[in-house]
Amino acid sequence: MSYVAHDETAFAPPAEVEEVELYHPKTFVGKYIWSQDAKVIAIQYAITAIGIGLVALVLSWLMRLQLGFPDTFHFVDPSNYLQFVTLHGMIMVIYLLTALFLGGFGNYLIPLMVGARDMVFPYVNMVSYWVYLFAVLLLVASFFVPGGPAGAGWTLYPPQAILQGTPGATWGILLMLVSLAFFIIGFTMGGLNYVVTVLQARTRGMTMMRMPLTVWGIFMATILALLAFPALFVSAIMMTLDLTLGTSFFMPAIVSMGQQGGHEGGSPLLFQHLFWFFGHPEVYIVALPAFGIVSDLLSVHARKNIFGYRMMVWAILAIGGLSFLVWAHHMYVSGMNPYFGFFFATTTLIIAVPTAIKVYNWVLTLWHGNIHLTVPMLFAIGFIFAFIHGGLTGLFLGNASVSVPLSDTMFVVAHFHMVMAVAPIMVVFGAIYHWYPKITGRMLNETFGKIHFWATFLGTYAIYLPMHYLGFLGVPRRYYSIEGTDFIPESAHSLNAGITIAALIVGAFQLVFLYNLVWSYFKGKPAGSNPWRATTLEWQTLHTPPKHGNFGATLPVVYRWAYDYSVPGADEDFIPQNVPRREFTRSGDKT
Amino acid sequence: MVKPWVTAEGSVENLRDGRTSSRAAKKLALKVFLAVVAVLFMLLVIAYSGRMTYEDWRPAPQLRLLWANTLALILSSVALQRALYSVRRGQMDAMRIGLLAAGAFTVVFLFGQILAWQQLGAMVYFDVTSPAIAFFYLITGLHGLHLLGGLVAWGRTVAKVWGDFDVLKITQSVELCTVYWHFLLLVWLVLFGLLFTGNNLDALLKLCGIR
Numbered sequence: 001m002s003y004v005a006h007d008e009t010a011f012a013p014p015a016e017v018e019e020v021e022l023y024h025p026k027t028f029v030g031k032y033i034w035s036q037d038a039k040v041i042a043i044q045y046a047i048t049a050i051g052i053g054l055v056a057l058v059l060s061w062l063m064r065l066q067l068g069f070p071d072t073f074h075f076v077d078p079s080n081y082l083q084f085v086t087l088h089g090m091i092m093v094i095y096l097l098t099a100l101f102l103g104g105f106g107n108y109l110i111p112l113m114v115g116a117r118d119m120v121f122p123y124v125n126m127v128s129y130w131v132y133l134f135a136v137l138l139l140v141a142s143f144f145v146p147g148g149p150a151g152a153g154w155t156l157y158p159p160q161a162i163l164q165g166t167p168g169a170t171w172g173i174l175l176m177l178v179s180l181a182f183f184i185i186g187f188t189m190g191g192l193n194y195v196v197t198v199l200q201a202r203t204r205g206m207t208m209m210r211m212p213l214t215v216w217g218i219f220m221a222t223i224l225a226l227l228a229f230p231a232l233f234v235s236a237i238m239m240t241l242d243l244t245l246g247t248s249f250f251m252p253a254i255v256s257m258g259q260q261g262g263h264e265g266g267s268p269l270l271f272q273h274l275f276w277f278f279g280h281p282e283v284y285i286v287a288l289p290a291f292g293i294v295s296d297l298l299s300v301h302a303r304k305n306i307f308g309y310r311m312m313v314w315a316i317l318a319i320g321g322l323s324f325l326v327w328a329h330h331m332y333v334s335g336m337n338p339y340f341g342f343f344f345a346t347t348t349l350i351i352a353v354p355t356a357i358k359v360y361n362w363v364l365t366l367w368h369g370n371i372h373l374t375v376p377m378l379f380a381i382g383f384i385f386a387f388i389h390g391g392l393t394g395l396f397l398g399n400a401s402v403s404v405p406l407s408d409t410m411f412v413v414a415h416f417h418m419v420m421a422v423a424p425i426m427v428v429f430g431a432i433y434h435w436y437p438k439i440t441g442r443m444l445n446e447t448f449g450k451i452h453f454w455a456t457f458l459g460t461y462a463i464y465l466p467m468h469y470l471g472f473l474g475v476p477r478r479y480y481s482i483e484g485t486d487f488i489p490e491s492a493h494s495l496n497a498g499i500t501i502a503a504l505i506v507g508a509f510q511l512v513f514l515y516n517l518v519w520s521y522f523k524g525k526p527a528g529s530n531p532w533r534a535t536t537l538e539w540q541t542l543h544t545p546p547k548h549g550n551f552g553a554t555l556p557v558v559y560r561w562a563y564d565y566s567v568p569g570a571d572e573d574f575i576p577q578n579v580p581r582r583e584f585t586r587s588g589d590k591t
Numbered sequence: 592m593v594k595p596w597v598t599a600e601g602s603v604e605n606l607r608d609g610r611t612s613s614r615a616a617k618k619l620a621l622k623v624f625l626a627v628v629a630v631l632f633m634l635l636v637i638a639y640s641g642r643m644t645y646e647d648w649r650p651a652p653q654l655r656l657l658w659a660n661t662l663a664l665i666l667s668s669v670a671l672q673r674a675l676y677s678v679r680r681g682q683m684d685a686m687r688i689g690l691l692a693a694g695a696f697t698v699v700f701l702f703g704q705i706l707a708w709q710q711l712g713a714m715v716y717f718d719v720t721s722p723a724i725a726f727f728y729l730i731t732g733l734h735g736l737h738l739l740g741g742l743v744a745w746g747r748t749v750a751k752v753w754g755d756f757d758v759l760k761i762t763q764s765v766e767l768c769t770v771y772w773h774f775l776l777l778v779w780l781v782l783f784g785l786l787f788t789g790n791n792l793d794a795l796l797k798l799c800g801i802r
Contacts, residue, residue: 120616188627192620192623193620196619200615226626227630230628230630231634234638245719248719249725262720264720265645265647266720267642270642274634
């Protein structure tokens with residue numbers, strides 16, 4: 001790189017292309033309901049996602065009540081237990097995490113962090129949210145149809161998913177499939193926006209390798225989602241046709257209760273391949289934004305540049321690419337050629353390499369950092385714990401020979417909740433505590449935040465650590481009751497009761513968080529424009545919260561990467577990305 | 592080697608124009624969308640060929656009508672290319688004719704596909720549980736829906752080419768339509784060639800590396 005000797009801005013040619021016209025709403029409805037502003041859409045996404053996520057949280061309590069205290073709560077019967085399992089999983093993975101990370105954080109942060117006025121297609125962006133809301137409403141509607149919601153497990157494996165006898169096998173599953181199809185259509189509209197905005201609408205000087213890792217994570221996750229969701233889309237359509245028109249894409253000839261079913265010749269395995277071709281990248285669709293966000297949280301709150309920025313970017317790309325080559329490790333027990341098993345086990349273990357690089361880099365970022373134990377930082381560190389923990393059990397399960405005996409046990413449940421539930425939700429919380437001041441102009445209460453963190457962090461460990469042991473004992477997942485099973489010792493039952501109590505407590509403490517969100521909105525400490533003294537562009541806006549158009553009259557020009565913290569010789573311990581060489585001061589300059 | 596952590600120097604590098612050009616954005620968005628559609632149809636082809644390897648596979652009966660439909664789709668692509676050629680040279684009447692012809696041929700194609708559905712439905716071979724037949728309806732249906740979506744964009748373009756219009760904007764609309772049509776033609780040729788012209792099992796399996 002060569003440094004520009006004089007006025008750096010002089011080198012940037014004047015813009016020749018006319019700027020994209022922003023839609024300026026005049027009415028309340030145009031501003032806050034049918035809004036085309038990415039920031040408002042982000043909040044709409046976030047509120048909807050968190051709302052439906054709370055429903056899924058309650059569903060998990062109901063399941064845990066049955067598992068911890070069987071035969072006590074008679075409103076949970078075997079059918080609706082399975083329905084709770086199914087809806088809890090599907091909502092959490094897709095309607096909460098995917099929508100919140102990409103639709104919520106993506107919409108809010110991408111334009112602000114790359115220095116754009118808005119997404120490039122604001123209208124499509126708006127439609128994306130309303131289609132998502134429609135998908136959520138369809139899913140909610142399935143609670144109220146005859147037979148109740150789908151009860152086939154969140155993986156919806158045929159033939160069981162649409163066979164009579166499975167709870168919700170008529171209306172519930174149909175609504176679920178149609179809702180998924182709409183979700184994907186809505187997401188594709190949003191996803192096109194995120195990708196094109198990152199590639200096309202970056203401000204002057206914002207090279208790809210100067211983008212904050214948050215944007216990198218969301219960008220790559222969006223690409224994964226765009227390429228993976230078609231698999232779910234196709235399988236949802238095919239299963240809908242099997243269900244409604246009697247085609248046999250997935251349904252083999254089945255004799256059920258002495259009756260020949262109407263199907264013949266379909267392949268249930270085909271569904272599994274399609275589902276996991278989507279399902280495994282989905283893990284990284286959730287994880288990559290979390291990786292990106294946590295990198296920024298660690299860097300800001302440790303007042304230190306991220307360790308190995310370029311390596312971090314390449315790791316994100318490598319993980320994204322590899323995630324398409326591992327799907328069949330979810331299918332070891334479905335039966336496959338041993339060479340395939342070997343291939344998929346190997347690719348699965350290879351993914352650990354870029355992932356481990358990221359973990360080392362996070363830890364090395366903390367090393368000798370000026371660590372501020374703020375609430376976002378606590379959650380970021382909590383994420384590292386949960387992620388290492390869940391990642392390591394993933395290495396166990398990636399091996400076919402270990403996976404087979406542990407398949408369908410609570411060990412698997414514990415593993416993916418550590419890596420895919422606790423880890424990302426830590427980042428979600430950390431990110432909300434971090435960016436709430438920008439979104440509302442007020443700080444979240446720190447005492448409430450710390451109570452929330454410790455309860456969530458210790459509580460989730462109390463839930464999932466013992467669950468691994470249940471898995472070793474052979475306690476199966478998705479069973480309504482394990483009463484009277486000889487090989488399961490009495491102690492497993494007490495452990496189950498303990499887990500349930502922990503789950504209820506963790507759930508209850510989320511009320512502290514919700515209360516904090518509302519209380520701080522009115523009574524929180526005013527935040528100012530840059531309370532964390534961060535370098536990225538969203539903290540350099542003229543107004544807090546940023547107004548329509550984000551940056552006032554002129555867009556910022558970027559002169560440096562996003563991680564100039566504690567630069568030797570600089571007066572301040574951070575230099576925002578839009579500060580040119582001539583404007584920042586060194587102590588040496590003054591003397 | 593850039594070492595941003597050693598120095599606090601800052602400079603504008605990569606003097607990319609920060610303003611967003613909506614033209615470039617639309618073009619890129621179309622490309623990304625085509626990638627998504629390509630994955631969708633690729634998965635269907637893989638699913639179809641995977642199913643073909645089962646012993647009980649019975650190929651769907653062949654429909655001669657599909658050849659005629661294919662011709663109609665090729666013609667619509669050619670007509671759009673012609674419209675693009677004309678609008679770039681300022682020949683607005685030729686552009687309008689090209690656009691209208693493309694739409695007409697597309698409608699012919701879609702009606703032809705529906706006719707093919709009816710022909711297949713009337714045959715003695717017709718059995719909704721037969722995977723080959725179900726795949727035929729599914730794949731042609733999805734392809735047709737994508738074309739219908741294209742017709743919406745086409746309609747919005749056609750509505751704008753009468754009277755005064757912004758030539759640059761129309762040129763881009765025609766360009767985007769043309770790319771989309773060519774792409775869907777290519778998808779159709781792959782689908783038609785591999786799946787619906789006889790039992791191309793061997794070719795498919797070799798393509799997928801299974802045999």
